[in-house]
Amino acid sequence: MKTLVLVAHPNLSNSVVNKTWMERLQKEEEMTVHNLYAEYPEGRIDMEREQQLLLEHDRIVFQFPFYWYSSPSLLKEWQDVVLSYGWAYGAEGTYLRGKEFMLAISTGGPETAYQAGGFNQYSMSELTKPFQATANLTGMRFLPTFKTQGVRFLEKEQIQESAENLVHHLKANY
Ligand SMILES: Cc1cc2nc3c(=O)[nH]c(=O)nc-3n(C[C@H](O)[C@H](O)[C@H](O)COP(=O)(O)O)c2cc1C
Numbered sequence: 733m734k735t736l737v738l739v740a741h742p743n744l745s746n747s748v749v750n751k752t753w754m755e756r757l758q759k760e761e762e763m764t765v766h767n768l769y770a771e772y773p774e775g776r777i778d779m780e781r782e783q784q785l786l787l788e789h790d791r792i793v794f795q796f797p798f799y800w801y802s803s804p805s806l807l808k809e810w811q812d813v814v815l816s817y818g819w820a821y822g823a824e825g826t827y828l829r830g831k832e833f834m835l836a837i838s839t840g841g842p843e844t845a846y847q848a849g850g851f852n853q854y855s856m857s858e859l860t861k862p863f864q865a866t867a868n869l870t871g872m873r874f875l876p877t878f879k880t881q882g883v884r885f886l887e888k889e890q891i892q893e894s895a896e897n898l899v900h901h902l903k904a905n906y
Contacts (some may be wrong), residue, residue: 733901735763736789737836740796740807744770749838749883749891750797756895757795763902764789768806777805787813787827792872793835793902794863800803801852801859810865820870829871832906834878835863836898842882875906 737757741750744767745849756766766785786792796803818825837856845851846859856879867874878901880886880894 733891733903734780734789735760735791735793735859736785736805736845737763737765737793737795738810739765739767740794740804741809742804742806744769747797749880749886749894750795752891752895753795753836753838756892756899757902759814760899769804769829772806775809777806777810779816782810782814783819783827786831786854789831790826791832791834791875791902792837795835796838798837798839802862806847815866815870822883825850829874833863833867833872834873834875834902835860836878836902837880838883839879840884842885845877846881873906874896878902879903 735753739750739754741747744751744754754765754767757763759895764785794803794807796807802808815823815828820828837860839846839856841852846854847854848854855878860877864874880891883891883900886894
């Protein structure tokens with residue numbers, strides 16, 4: 733099982749959680765960690781290069797901090813460019829079929845905020861539906877999302893622990 737982790741954080745030098753996760757995942761042999769903002773500082777995504785990377789892996793992971801109830805913008809640009817008609821979807825767009833797809837998300841808000849009646853009203857499962865629909869359209873199996881929430885209140889050890897939990901989550905069979 734080869735796993736591709738697309739990391740999308742616009743300011744990793746100020747990151748606590750995503751940076752810790754990324755550095756931990758870089759130690760795993762079966763994982764390719766692909767830091768999108770570092771690869772594309774000008775924001776011009778290389779469609780063919782990204783499609784080739786996808787072909788070489790079985791499990792695709794989007795790792796990002798939750799920004800405005802979604803991903804940072806470069807990951808959206810990546811989707812717009814890379815998941816093209818005739819490649820990722822459409823009658824002949826079958827290249828992602830049968831792959832697995834997963835999200836790894838950190839949120840500022842705590843878990844309790846993400847429910848009906850909570851501060852943000854909607855669950856993470858509801859808010860990540862566009863990703864699930866994308867997996868569905870491209871024929872990828874959407875696996876359970878890895879989440880670390882309320883990150884401002886976490887101690888350093890808890891963040892390290894979340895990185896270990898992420899490794900287990902990414903390696904698990906579903
Ligand atoms: C532009 C921006 C938008 C954000 N939007 C949300 C949000 O919608 N929901 C939320 O829970 N946290 C939000 N946050 C907080 C981030 O999710 C949080 O700081 C991040 O997950 C921490 O990860 P890091 O240490 O890797 O930066 C936002 C932060 C920024 C800078």
